[in-house]
Amino acid sequence: MGDCDEEVDFDLLDPAIQKIINKAKAVREKAYCPYSKFAVGAALLCDDGAIIDGCNVENVSYGLTICAERSAICKAMSEGQKVFNSIAICAEMKDKFVGPCGACRQVLAEFNVNLDVYLCKPNNEILKTSMAKLLPLSFTPNWVSFSS
Numbered sequence: 001m002g003d004c005d006e007e008v009d010f011d012l013l014d015p016a017i018q019k020i021i022n023k024a025k026a027v028r029e030k031a032y033c034p035y036s037k038f039a040v041g042a043a044l045l046c047d048d049g050a051i052i053d054g055c056n057v058e059n060v061s062y063g064l065t066i067c068a069e070r071s072a073i074c075k076a077m078s079e080g081q082k083v084f085n086s087i088a089i090c091a092e093m094k095d096k097f098v099g100p101c102g103a104c105r106q107v108l109a110e111f112n113v114n115l116d117v118y119l120c121k122p123n124n125e126i127l128k129t130s131m132a133k134l135l136p137l138s139f140t141p142n143w144v145s146f147s148s
């Protein structure tokens with residue numbers, strides 16, 4: 001991760017952020033990942049305080065796999081949620097923090113280019129970053145006009 005990201009202490013975080021971190025950890029247990037065995041959980045904090053979670057869902061046709069982050073975004077849409085403040089993503093890769101893949105960065109940026117992103121390990125080590133840092137100079141809906 002870049003120098004601008006900071007490790008944060010779970011106990012000092014806002015209770016709403018603690019909640020999405022706990023949700024991301026819990027939903028990770030539900031990941032369907034028989035091929036990679038790499039479980040990921042994500043939880044979005046919506047502007048009204050609602051929390052929408054998601055896990056990765058793999059497929060024997062590997063390329064059809066849906067990451068936890070996009071799984072949460074799709075669930076959010078069908079729950080009528082479109083405005084998100086933050087996302088927590090939980091995965092375990094030795095001593096590293098796991099950031100969202102490129103496809104998920106683009107999908108998350110669609111809804112909030114300034115989304116706060118909390119990368120979490122199961123032991124509650126947390127790295128705070130943001131979509132602005134993860135996807136600089138992004139191609140967002142602001143750039144596109146379908147009206148003309």
Ligand code: THU
Nearest residue numbers: 036038040056067068099100101
């Ligand atoms: N995966 C996610 O769900 N989110 C990420 O941010 C990175 C990767 C999943 C996809 C696949 O099921 C497994 O992790 C291994 O790539």
